[in-house]
Amino acid sequence: MTDVVGRQVVRPYGDTTGDGMVQVSFTLPVRLDKRAEGAALQLAAKMGLDPAMLVHSRQMGDGFTFFVVYGRVNHLVDLSKVEVVERDFPLLSAKEVNAVVKRRMRRKLSVVGACIGTDAHTVGIDAILNVKGIAGEKGLEYYRELRVTNLGAQVSVPDLVEAARAERADAVLVSQVVTQRDAHLHNTREMSAAFREALPAGRRPLLVVGGPRFDEKMAGELGVDRIFGRGTTPGEVASYLVHALITKKVGA
Template sequence: MSALVRPYGDTRGDGMAQLSFTLPVPHGPRAEGAALLLARKMGMDPAMVVHSHPIGPEFTFFVVYGSVTHTVDLDEVTVVERDYPLLTPGEVNTAVRQRLRRELVVVGACIGTDAHTVGIDAICNIKGFAGEKGLEYYRELRVVNLGAQVPVPDLVKRARAERADAVLVSQVVTQRDAHLRNTREMSAAFREAMGERRPLLVAGGPRFDPRMAADLGVDRVFSRGTTPGEVASYLAHAIAGPTGPTGPARAESASTDPTRADPVANPEATRP
């Protein structure tokens, strides 16, 4: 079977695709002509404007439909595959209880000037997202959601105070790559403050590329559509799982208090 694919519209391989964009041109025939010319230069031919709408006096929004001339070789596609199993809440709780023998502490926040908490709330709050309960629902997870516009120094300070095992950062605002800049600042601050004993760092948002984790200095990047169950399963795998790349070491370094993870010295650290 050929690895080359084209978009599907009316018939297989016809290349039909829909594209939307805005041009800084007043609404009218000239703007539509510019939209069609742009579509042809992008490899869409023939193309047609199926919708146009003025956005104020100087801009026009377009939806263009047509056949693209390009193909995609599936053998050239590179993505980040999920390398851990999806667990039920009960399985996550069991893994944490058996491996850490204490609660797994998660601190979440929107950093910088980002005031959009819908992402971090969807993952952390008990109401959850997409029919799944959030991390607050998990018996063996203790979640501290700091909300919006948290300065990076404050996040580091709170993570240290809570002895966080993992820090989840949500970034929705992406103008001028603010989400990338803020995430790099955050990871650098944790490295400077805590070195190898830093918590697991996880970034998420609709415009992140999961392949950028190493470049951003974090352990994992989640993009749009991520559910609380995926994040919980990853935390169990990376921190509490026996096959997690940072499992035993991360669990050991998460706290400077040796009695916290010792059920004999601190019976309150475990649950039945």
């Protein structure tokens, strides 16, 4: 809806339109009892849920309890002030990507991918790189004009830089799933700093990171060229690489 000052405001929807009802979950470091349930409701009230209802509680090992609470909030969301990173490049088919790379680069576009640091979760990077892809969409290995090197998990930053040099990488793709203590942010900053130190600007590969907990607006702060979040497909990544490495440079 639009209010008197022209804002596009919405409220959460639970049982009826605009009732402001939300459901949240959290864990408290207490064993499950009446006092723990009271603590959960107190926290929910401080979060702005009024009234708050406890709908689920379950002990999660020794001294920890998981809660789900349901209640009403009075907060409004102004859609006109929401900031997101919009896709600024066209989505291309695999055939179109291959054609552009072959015509403009006249060689295969080299891509090196990895999970860095202690991150051992390769599902994301494999979904983008492996030929089987994800949800019926083929990964970058399927593109005949792309040369893909998948280094796998727990790759050190120095090894990633060396591999990028050896493969003459045009782009480096890094997936980060582990986020405890902001490990994904620290690893990304370390990676971007290492590439800046190891290679001059003209020879530096495109740096792309992805993962479910990244803020796509933080690319500049983290020193990378692009951040991809949840739901990214191989086609989006391939289209971006063509845009950033070929189309954008030609138009510059």
